[in-house]
Amino acid sequence: MSLYIDADACPVKEEAERVATRHKCQMFVVSNGGLRPSQNPLVENIIVDAGPDVADMWIADRCGRGDVVVTGDIPLAAKCVEAGARVLxxxxxxxxxxxxxxxxxxxxxMTDLRAADPFRQGGGKGFTKADRSRFLEALEREMRAAARQ
Incomplete structure (x- = not known):
């Protein structure tokens, strides 16, 4: 079992590391760079080449049944689900x-709607403490389920 983090713009890296450490699980933090490396021996920082979807491809090529992937990228999530990974x-x-x-x-x-209205203002909703708490609970649940696979 491994935990893969699509780390560019990921607000829950520290929380994921705590859960991975508790489960003694290898964690891969995949990004294009610019992240402070963890000193945790269970955490491996993977720096991929710059370019569209390079980090996504690295994760999708390696994850599978019994792994957990954390990403906000829906096309990557679809590939990981297809490979048998649990995705949050x-x-x-x-x-x-x-x-x-x-x-x-x-x-x-939503992509089509945004493209049709170039004057649309605003963005996504903010990341809250409730979101962080929900993530921690869900990651714990998924790690336990992945360990049973």
Whole structure:
């Protein structure tokens, strides 16, 4: 069992490291660089080449059944679910074979709506303490489930 973190813009790296350490699980923090490396021997920082989706491809090529992936990238999540990994968004929402199709369709629809209205203002909602707490609870649950696989 390994824990993969799509680390660029990930707000829960420290929380994920604590859970991985508790489970004595290897954690891969994958990014294009610019992150402070962890001194934890269970954490391996993977720096990939700059470019679109390079970190995503690194994770997708390696994850599989019994692994847990943390990402906000929906196309990456779909690839990981297809490979048999358990996938969580940063807010603790699980992405599974049962819901990934709808999540992808919604993402595509929202992309089209944003493209159709270039004057649309605002962004996503902020990351809250409740999101962080939900993530920790969900990651613990997914790590236990992955260990049983």
């Amino acid at each position: 968004k940063h807010n603790g929402e699980a992405l599974t074979a049962a819901n990934i199709g709808n999540v992808l369709a919604t993402r595509d629809l």
